[in-house]
Amino acid sequence: MSKGHVHKPKNLLMIVMLSPYLALLFLFGVLPLIMAVINVPSKSPSNPNGGWHVFKIVLHDFRLVPAMWHVLGFMALFVPLMIFFVVAMSLMLDTDTAPWKKWVRLAYIVPACISGSVAVLLWYVLLEPTLSPFKGVMHFFGITQATQIWKTSNLTYILVFMAFLSLAGQWILIQFGSLQSISGEILEAARVDGCTQFQLATKIKLPLIRKYVIYMGVLVFAGGLQIFVEPQLLNSSVYHGIAQQWSFDQLSYSLAFDNGNFGEASALSLMLLVPSLIGALLVIFKTDMFEDVNFKSPKKLAKEAKKREAATA
Amino acid sequence: MSIDFEKKAPVTPEVPRKKKRKLSIGHYAVNGWLIFWAIFSVIPMLWLILAPSKTDRQVSYKNPLSFASFHGYVRAWKNLQDFNSGVLAHWVINSVTYNIAIVLIASVTASLAGFVISASRIRFKKAFLISTLIMMLVPPVALVIPLFIEMNKVNLIDNPLSVILISSLYPFGAFLSYIYYSNTIPPEIYESARLDGCTDFGLYTKIAFPLSHPLLALLAFFAFVGNWGNYFMPYIMLPSPEHYTLPVGLGALFFSTPAINPGNGATSVPILKPEIALAGILVAVPVMIVFLISQKRLIRGMLAGSIKE
Numbered sequence: 001m002s003k004g005h006v007h008k009p010k011n012l013l014m015i016v017m018l019s020p021y022l023a024l025l026f027l028f029g030v031l032p033l034i035m036a037v038i039n040v041p042s043k044s045p046s047n048p049n050g051g052w053h054v055f056k057i058v059l060h061d062f063r064l065v066p067a068m069w070h071v072l073g074f075m076a077l078f079v080p081l082m083i084f085f086v087v088a089m090s091l092m093l094d095t096d097t098a099p100w101k102k103w104v105r106l107a108y109i110v111p112a113c114i115s116g117s118v119a120v121l122l123w124y125v126l127l128e129p130t131l132s133p134f135k136g137v138m139h140f141f142g143i144t145q146a147t148q149i150w151k152t153s154n155l156t157y158i159l160v161f162m163a164f165l166s167l168a169g170q171w172i173l174i175q176f177g178s179l180q181s182i183s184g185e186i187l188e189a190a191r192v193d194g195c196t197q198f199q200l201a202t203k204i205k206l207p208l209i210r211k212y213v214i215y216m217g218v219l220v221f222a223g224g225l226q227i228f229v230e231p232q233l234l235n236s237s238v239y240h241g242i243a244q245q246w247s248f249d250q251l252s253y254s255l256a257f258d259n260g261n262f263g264e265a266s267a268l269s270l271m272l273l274v275p276s277l278i279g280a281l282l283v284i285f286k287t288d289m290f291e292d293v294n295f296k297s298p299k300k301l302a303k304e305a306k307k308r309e310a311a312t313a
Numbered sequence: 314m315s316i317d318f319e320k321k322a323p324v325t326p327e328v329p330r331k332k333k334r335k336l337s338i339g340h341y342a343v344n345g346w347l348i349f350w351a352i353f354s355v356i357p358m359l360w361l362i363l364a365p366s367k368t369d370r371q372v373s374y375k376n377p378l379s380f381a382s383f384h385g386y387v388r389a390w391k392n393l394q395d396f397n398s399g400v401l402a403h404w405v406i407n408s409v410t411y412n413i414a415i416v417l418i419a420s421v422t423a424s425l426a427g428f429v430i431s432a433s434r435i436r437f438k439k440a441f442l443i444s445t446l447i448m449m450l451v452p453p454v455a456l457v458i459p460l461f462i463e464m465n466k467v468n469l470i471d472n473p474l475s476v477i478l479i480s481s482l483y484p485f486g487a488f489l490s491y492i493y494y495s496n497t498i499p500p501e502i503y504e505s506a507r508l509d510g511c512t513d514f515g516l517y518t519k520i521a522f523p524l525s526h527p528l529l530a531l532l533a534f535f536a537f538v539g540n541w542g543n544y545f546m547p548y549i550m551l552p553s554p555e556h557y558t559l560p561v562g563l564g565a566l567f568f569s570t571p572a573i574n575p576g577n578g579a580t581s582v583p584i585l586k587p588e589i590a591l592a593g594i595l596v597a598v599p600v601m602i603v604f605l606i607s608q609k610r611l612i613r614g615m616l617a618g619s620i621k622e
Contacts, residue, residue, distance in 0.1 A: 011433060011434070011435050011513075013512060013513035013514050014429045014432070014433040014435055014513045015429075015435065017425045017426075017428070017429050017513070017514065017517065018425065018426050018429040018430075018435070018441075020418075020421075020422040020425065020426075021422040021423060021425065021426035021482075021483075021487055022426070022441075024422060024478070024481055024482040024483075025444065025445070025448065025482060025484070027463075027478070027482075028456075028460065028463075028478065028479045028482045029444065029448050029456075029482060029484070030444075031463060032456050032459035032460045032462070032463045033456070033459060035459055035462050035463045035466070036458070036459035036462065039459075039462055089347070089350065092343045092346070092347055093347065095340070095343060098344075101347070103351070104347050104348065104350075104351040105608065106605060106608065107351035107352070107354045107355050108350070108351060108354050109604050109605065109608050110354050110355050110358050110601060110604075110605075111354050111357065111358070112600075112604060113358075113542070113597045113598070113600035113601040113604055114357060114358065114361075114597055115542050115544075116542050116543070116544035116545075116560050116564075117544055117560045117561070117563040117564040117567070117593075117596065118361075118542070118560070118563065118593045118596050118597045120564075120567070121361075121563070121567070121573070121589060121590070121593050122357045122360070122361060122593070124573055125357075125360060125364075125377075125586075126357060126360075130373050131372065131373060131377065131586075132377065133356050133357075133359075133360050133377040133378050134356075135377070165354075165357075169354055173608060197339075197340075218450065219450065222450065222451065222452050222455075223452050223454075225452075226452045226454040226455055228454055228545055229544045229545055233544075233564055233567065236567075236568055237564060237567030237568035237573065237574065238567060238573055238574060239574075240574075240576075249454060249457075252458055253458070253549075256458055256461065262458075262462055265458045266458060266459060266462065268458075269455065269456075269457075269458040269459055270459075272455060273451065273455050273456075276450070276451045276452060276455050277447065277451060279450065280446065280447045280449075280450035280451055281447070283446075283450055284443065284446050284447070284450075
């Protein structure tokens, strides 16, 4: 095909087809951030003259440090527990292909439908010694009163278990799926070389699914940092005052809707966005998770193609 | 990008296996633990499904995993229907209509975006992909306050359009579509169709769309699962009870009835634990059914672009 016959794509129609998504991406992905930045220096009760030092005011808010310790404590337990448990379970599931494991996998997905308000309802029941399906176990350990469990000092553990049980099952299946992408020949060669199941799991499979584990780690970390629904519902509906401004997002919500201080709320939201953005950029550029995605511009691609052609000529 | 669960490493057929492999204690321990965790995983859902069969008193004193009667479900349903002049029906209708709108808008816009990026040579492909990946990896909760400020500026607070439009931004769907079209339709097909006089829109309607049914099912699945149980966004954007979705309505039942907190005082219609559990079933069971039917899709989608055939 000669150069003169190459049909130049009419990009205008393509851009029209892309525009609904682009409009949504701009309106609800980019614009809110711009509005939050604009809103930060606005006048508020704590910042009567307005200005950017609102970030400093937020950092000095007496509720920020307790919220930070709560969330850090939550993350310190939740993230490693999730990663260790999910990886261990998916490796255990992958030891053989027994047909009954299909049903086990189905069972693991069930808690994934229990999130938000339903999770709060179920955890209230599970941890209430008079209602719980596990009340026999609880009575065995001397837990007969709800007050022995539902107290602020236990909240970190309660929230870790709530989040862990809601998410672990689906991640086990996802990591199990990633294990299926490992070449059969590699596994067979390792077996022929005398690898035990444990060695196969830790020395062959685990390094090969590393990028999926990092991907999970980043999503779990970013999600955990933004914990809101569970402590908010527990605090407002189940045990009043048990989790007052417990997490960063609750504090941000309280600044906006209880104090009417949208400047401080925006500043806190923007600060919280930074770790999530760093995590996202790390996954995109520092892991090979999205290695198939072609980030190169058409110009660069054309240049590379020309270079290849010249080299082969 | 698809994964077949049942296909495993080909075992060398030449080696005859006369003896059945002897299973070690470790193997039994691992299998025992896997089964234990499976049972533990379904117990909470089992409680939720069985609780409305009992009366409130039976919920506290009967075996938590026992079944009482079908009449219990009917009674709990009637009480829920009568609560606040039938507001539950509004919540169900809201949840269904918002989700239909979200699934439709999100799937169509994401599918078109993925197609354009894979089939065209537009200039801002790199910026598009990076911003889409960033949006995909940043938790939606992070943007809720900025989104509230934006919606407030355009007077869309307490208007279902706010939740529908915000939730229709579907970066994960756009990325999934891009991977799908890139892997299933070679660029040469588009080129030859263009030479035959096909317009860009024709490329989508005549080539890409007829091949998109598995993709559209995947997009609809993830859009539904991600939005049906969503609490935070509708909770912030839609303060009026008549605009609540089912998850927000369930939260409202917690703090407006004595079901969980007896300190709230009695309501005109008895809304107690069986009624609350039935409302919980309405939120959790549709997602569970979709999950159980399509668990393979969930995994394929979550690992889109990173697992090869």
